[in-house]
Each structure stands twice: as structure tokens, then as C-alpha cells.
Amino acid sequence: MVDVAAYTQKSALIIDPADNVAVALQDLKKGEQCHVSSNGREEWILLLEDIPFGHKLAIEPIGQNESVLKYGEEIGKTNTPVKKGEWIHVHNMFCERGGGK
Amino acid sequence: MSDTFMGYLRKDDKIGIRNHIAIIPSVFCSAKVAERIAYQVPGSVYFRHPVGCSQVGEDLEVTAKTLIAIGNNPNFAGVVVVGLGCERFSPYELANGIAPSKKMLETVVIQEEGDSLAAIQKGSRIAREMQQMASRQVRVEFPVSELMIGLNCGGSDMTSGLIANPALGHASDKLVNQGGSSILSEITELIGTEKILARRAVNEEVASEIMDTVRRTEDKLFKQTQQSSNKARTHLISTGNYDGGLSSVVEKSLGSMKKSGKAQFSGVIQYGHQPKSKGLFLLDSPGHDGEVSTGLVAAGAQIILFPTGRGTPTGFPGVPVIKITGNPKTYERMKENIDINAGEVLLGNRTLEQMGEEIYQEILEVASGKQMKAEILGHDEQFCITRLP
Numbered sequence: 155m156v157d158v159a160a161y162t163q164k165s166a167l168i169i170d171p172a173d174n175v176a177v178a179l180q181d182l183k184k185g186e187q188c189h190v191s192s193n194g195r196e197e198w199i200l201l202l203e204d205i206p207f208g209h210k211l212a213i214e215p216i217g218q219n220e221s222v223l224k225y226g227e228e229i230g231k232t233n234t235p236v237k238k239g240e241w242i243h244v245h246n247m248f249c250e251r252g253g254g255k
Numbered sequence: 256m257s258d259t260f261m262g263y264l265r266k267d268d269k270i271g272i273r274n275h276i277a278i279i280p281s282v283f284c285s286a287k288v289a290e291r292i293a294y295q296v297p298g299s300v301y302f303r304h305p306v307g308c309s310q311v312g313e314d315l316e317v318t319a320k321t322l323i324a325i326g327n328n329p330n331f332a333g334v335v336v337v338g339l340g341c342e343r344f345s346p347y348e349l350a351n352g353i354a355p356s357k358k359m360l361e362t363v364v365i366q367e368e369g370d371s372l373a374a375i376q377k378g379s380r381i382a383r384e385m386q387q388m389a390s391r392q393v394r395v396e397f398p399v400s401e402l403m404i405g406l407n408c409g410g411s412d413m414t415s416g417l418i419a420n421p422a423l424g425h426a427s428d429k430l431v432n433q434g435g436s437s438i439l440s441e442i443t444e445l446i447g448t449e450k451i452l453a454r455r456a457v458n459e460e461v462a463s464e465i466m467d468t469v470r471r472t473e474d475k476l477f478k479q480t481q482q483s484s485n486k487a488r489t490h491l492i493s494t495g496n497y498d499g500g501l502s503s504v505v506e507k508s509l510g511s512m513k514k515s516g517k518a519q520f521s522g523v524i525q526y527g528h529q530p531k532s533k534g535l536f537l538l539d540s541p542g543h544d545g546e547v548s549t550g551l552v553a554a555g556a557q558i559i560l561f562p563t564g565r566g567t568p569t570g571f572p573g574v575p576v577i578k579i580t581g582n583p584k585t586y587e588r589m590k591e592n593i594d595i596n597a598g599e600v601l602l603g604n605r606t607l608e609q610m611g612e613e614i615y616q617e618i619l620e621v622a623s624g625k626q627m628k629a630e631i632l633g634h635d636e637q638f639c640i641t642r643l644p
Contacts, residue, residue, distance in 0.1 A: 169417070177413055177500070179601065208413030208500030208564075222502075225416075227447070229506035242502065249503030251446050251473065 405551025412499025416510015418581025425611020
């Protein structure tokens, strides 16, 4: 469930412990350190790109064609290797469900 | 002792939470006459639609079932059916479908009255009389098990799946646990969650219906997008969803399903049909905001619960739509359109459970007569009957 304690700082939320992405809770800027936490795990991650509010960043390196995990489930796959701290969105991930993008 | 609300008892033992007169055209040709009748009698609502003729088969059947079901919804104390006279979906078939509710019911047919002005005059006199009769009815107390809420989200962003939908899930669970009903829909926005939902089915039969419903929707979308010659028209989720941080339909779906809480699914209902028992149901409808709400009201929902991250002002004729946003910035920007600021969770001022309880309490207040912003401002865009190919 939602950990509200982390909302007051430059932070991103890991929704499920199995996830490899976190969700930005503010507009985050390239070069900033961002706080992530989940189930006792706490870490500061250097942001390699701007991450707009509500968007996702990789909290670990993700190889090409690997699962992007949010809510503990696969929401798509990467179409290029993604570094820890990079923005993950439609430019570097895809999902074939529903015939859409 | 369960929670209660103050509603209107109908002659078919259903409970309304509003007491409007519905003016329903049987065909698009009589839409303006219906609108003018409603204009003459403030407090009545009308249902503009583009169908009722030049349709065949399942498509016409869904139109017919839905219009009949709207007339049967207990939020309406009386119905004036307005026909043209030569349409394929006869106004008398529409009226016959509504008659079992035993509510006040009259039919006005333009070609029988002479012209549109004569039909407006006759319909207005009928609606005026019905409104006066309805005004004599008083609200009495009923248990929340008499409530059916419809769940529908639109203009989603990341906060919808993270905040507003799970908070609404708490409220939905609380209602269902007390014997009330709740309906999840938007099958296009449940793609990728079907196995999770099927595990919550009451039995194997319902589990396979859930799987089949999502698969059929996905097959249809696959054909539409694969056969499209226009590659710019194949995106399943909107630009606003993308801007809000959602990267795939599955990501959106995983947030979308949280509106339904943790309760078991008692069954799957088809568009234009009503559940035969109480509890949580899945309605087979595509994810268009209007088509979903229309299917929910046709199923018998007296209230729509509507999370919106990006913010939308839309409403439904005669049925309150409670707008909830999990995005504090959206609430600040659209205070006149959004009823509940679940962004308080994001700011750390409430837990999800507390927000769920607030939503639940608001459902009881709205059921007892409190008007929502879309209702007060006259928004009625969500009436929109689904079409079949």
C-alpha cells in the first residue's frame, strides 16, 4: 500500500517490492538524487534524466526485451537497455496487449 | 445494523435516489422535441442519442434494451417516451418495456400529433403533470443493500491507479460487504488483469466468463488496429494518459481494476442487462466514459463513482456522478468540477483507508439527496449507447 511518509521529499514510490520501476511523486530533475523506499529497503538514486510527476524511473538496470514491473506485474517490455535512474516511458518500452502501442 | 440512506420507493420495489421525470426519444429524429419538453419542465431530464433507426440485429437490440433499461432505472419517477412514428425501434415497444416498472408513463408520437410543435406541447403538459405528482413523494429510510454503484474512470493519470481507484475500492468493498451492489466495467482498460480478476470470481463459471470477456474485447481491438491503414489511430490509450505517466494499456488496467476493491465477482453482465442478484459484477462494455456510464445506469446503478486524474466535467442525466481525483493539482485547477480531493493521500494528510471511508460517506449523502457538482452544473454528456459492428 501507499507509503505516505516519503511524500515530503524528492522521492519516488516503489508500489510493489517486486517492481523494477518507481513512480515520481514530484517533478524530478536530471542530476538530482531521488529517494526511493519499499518494504524497509531505502536508497538514493542519481537521476540520469528529468522525470515528470507521475512518470517512472528505473530503479535497477533493465536489459533489452526484459519485463518492466509495476504493481508487481509486467506492464510491458523494454525495447532498449535502460540504466538505473533513466526515465521509462513509451520511447523505451512497449506492450503488445490490446493491439495498441 | 447496516448503514442507511433516504430514498424513493418505486412501485416495483426498487429504490430511487433522485425523483426526475425522464424524457426519452425512441429515435434520434425526436431528440429535439424531447429536449424542448425537458426545457419546459425544469427538473425533468432528456436523453439525446443518435440511434433507433437504420440499425439491425444485435446493434438494434442493444439500443432497444438500453433505452428500456434507462426508463426502468428507479431514479426516474415517470417517463415520457417521444417517438417520430416511422422509426425501426417503435416508441410503443419502448413504452411496453418500461411499463412493468408501473411508474408514470406516457407516449407522444410526432407524426400522430401533427408536427413537432404539437408534440412539444402535449409532452410538456404530460411532463408538468408528472413532475407535480412526483413532488408529492417523500424520501424514506432504506438499508445500503438497496444501493447499486457504477464504477467508471476517465482522464486517468498515474494518481488514478495509485490513489483514487484504490480508495474507491475500499468504499466499494464496504458497500458490497453490507449487501449492496457495485459494477466494474471498461473491459478495454482491464486488458492484462483478467487472471487477477478471474481469481476473485465466486466460481469457475464466472472465472471463465471474465477471461472470455476480456479476450473477446482484445480480439476485436487487435483486428481494428491491425486492419487500420492509419497508424496514427492505433493507440489504445489517450495522449493525456501518456502525458500523465501511463506507458501501456496494462499499466492503466492494473490501476483501473483497483476501483473494484477486493470483493468477489458474482457474475458478468451483458450491456443493457441487469444483475439477477446483489454483489460485485463485471459489465461487458468498452472503456468509453459515456458508453460505460450508460451501461451502468441501464444495469440499475443509481450513482456513478468516477475517478479522474486529468480531470473531466462530464455528468449523466438524472444520475449523480461523484468525481474523485487523486491528483492535488487537478483538484486545485478543477474545483468546480471535482467533488472529492483524494490528492490528500498524496500530500500525506489521509491514508487510503480514510479516503475510502470519506468516499463511502459521500455515497450515503448523495443517495440521500446531496447534489454533486456535475449535477448542479447540468452536465449530461455521459449518456451514450454502445454500438456493435
